Amino acid sequence: MPTGTTALGNEPRELPSVAQQFVSSSRGAQLARHFAVRRMEEWGYLPASDTSCTVALVVGEFAANAVQHGRVPGRDFGLRLALDPAAGLVRIEIMDAASEKRPPMAPPPSYPEGESGRGLLLVDALAVRWGAEPRRPVGKTVWAEVTLGVPTQG
Known part of the structure; x- marks a missing residue:
């Protein structure tokens, strides 16, 4: 996980970045997506921009998966967004409390006939890279890095 700073020359x-907790429910997943879109707008990316739409899609997929597969009763999930204009990336992180349930890194066996399992294929197509890592003492972080377009507003 990035530390939140970068060094240009000798000056860090x-x-x-922004982080927020959400109730582990379908409503919480929806609120996480809306929160991400609002933050991207504050950072200069209009809601209809390619960058904001991509971030919304990735956050929506990761948040829905956290609710469906990573839910632990009584525990929320977290969202963290970090903007790195120098690298031209925004990093999306969703943290949940389920350590043992990791996202598959390959399409499910039922693909393409199955009724689910395509969301991570979209993430794979839209993100520069993505993955999952364990969190200590419990849980996991699923993350993706998305290319920033040109800001659409000041």
């Missing part, structure tokens, strides 16, 4: 600088 803080990267713009």
Whole structure:
């Protein structure tokens, strides 16, 4: 997980980032997506921009998976967004409390006939890279890095 700073020459600088907890429910997943779109707009990417739409799609997929597969009763899930204009990326992280349930890194056996399992294929197509890592003492972080387009507003 990135530390939130980067070094240009000898001067470290803080990267713009935001984190928020959400109730592990379908409503919480929806609110996480809306939160991400609002934050991207504050960072200069209009809701209808390619960058904002891509971030919304990735957040929506990861949040829905956290609710469906990573839910632990009584535990929320977290969202963290970190903007790195110098690298041209936004990092999306969803943290949940289920350590043992990791996302598959390959299409499910029922693909393409199955009724689910395509969301991570979309993430794979839209993200520069993505993955999952364990969190200590419990849980996991599923993350993706998405290319930033040109900001659409000041």
